[in-house]
Amino acid sequence: MLINKKRIRNCKNYLSHIDEGATIYIGLPITEDVSNKLKYIGFENLTTGESLVPSPKLGPVSKFNANGKGIPQKDQPMETAYRQQYHEWEDWGGNSHSRIVDIPYKRYPRKWIPSPWVELVIVSTEDQHFVVAGSPIIKGETEEEVIVHQINLMLEIFKRAEILHENLERYEVPEVRRLGWDVLPTGDLPWSKFQEHLTPVLEKKSRNKKVVIFDRIETISQYKPDFHAIGTHGYRGYIIFGFTQLNLYIFESAEYGNATYVFEGNWVELSKMSKAEIINGNLHKHRFIHLDGWKRQIAELFPKYKGKKIS
Template structure:
């Protein structure tokens, strides 16, 4: 059933026209209004059939949980000591300006990471009509209700409406379509990398954090990478520094991450990594925390 509202707390109304064990998609038929939202928020055109896009985490809380997951405080455990980076500068008695970075300790409950859903959106042509859909086929009664509710709320956050697109038992078309993922684009050569990413950073980070991130990016660029790629959609905030002569790719999360990931592989393989695979650190050659020894540790690889 088609719903137009901010969010849902239950799937009862949404699934009222879906039979038990029946397969369905969550999506919308593309109208002029929907097409405008697709262009503005997802950078998708109506004719980009079968291209999957992970919505940007900047679109709202559900988009952020979908792309990045979230950390929740676990207050069943004892508090632990964590550190917060603080950039500082002061004028000494000699009139000179001194600056640096301090790591301030504070107590907090341990954080528990909730994995991202990573639901992508894709355009399909079905029965000569175009639809924008969550790229996941659900089955009433078999899929977790929370997953269906989250996917519906993701659509509502972006489009303000969502519909159930019911599939019959003979329709296997969606599962068989080959999908091209568009997650990265090459930044233009030159010294303008900071200008490419600063706008999003200044919206989501403190002044102190912005200074530290700028310093880190400029240091990486000074090492003359073969290319620099910027994440799109749900990969917004990620940069990949390619050092082709060493078969090394450095992935740095400039908005959300607290670490840098080193991958040793062909770009064709690295580019297919999901954000979950990047963050799980099972495939990375190394994971380097952002702290005072960061430059020395990264230098070993480049």
């Protein structure tokens, strides 16, 4: 997966497609431009095993990586600190003098964060060379701040970074079909991954509404749709769960209170219509109100699951 940003603050969205316990690297295949940059920062032969800690002069991330940093503790009283300054002057007789003096100033106490000291390392497969940042990462075990730092170090130096398999192959992200219009205006992801996409949408809602909406969406997800699609408003609009073999398409809302719509046929054209057009034209196969019995109505759409526990 390619990351092409100036800097990131967290890495959850970039790791959501990776299984817990999987080993990954943050790195890049060595292309011509990457090779040129590696030689610029001090690499010599670009042979397997060659490594270095990037110069702190490359930018703030590299500076922290090599030197560490102090974090102001603004909840504490200010203290007197000193900085040295070279001072020279002439006396009344025209004689020059100089010395280094300590200049006092007030500042907040600092909490010192040691340097991560992440090295860039050249690694290889049978037919390609890569540069990776630091040690391999284990999803679910490596601390997020370590992963974020490795990614940001690569972004600062190379303007991009990739998440690579343990065997250095690129990760392919599960497909999400992004539609160019609202879905009922107003890929295939397992529930554990799908839930991560919904979290930012629901974070400002009350705990009660979150529980209700998550329960509805998880209920449909358990029947294993082959894809889902979103509109230009992202998950704030309707989410389409596609069951292609059944010619069945469920439109469920990530908003509290809206009904569930079930369609057969051309879901793309149907999703461009407004709810008023859908209802007035009686174009939906079912319209389920979110009341007691809703889960039973959903279950009846999938007779093969009748009497079976859905995992």
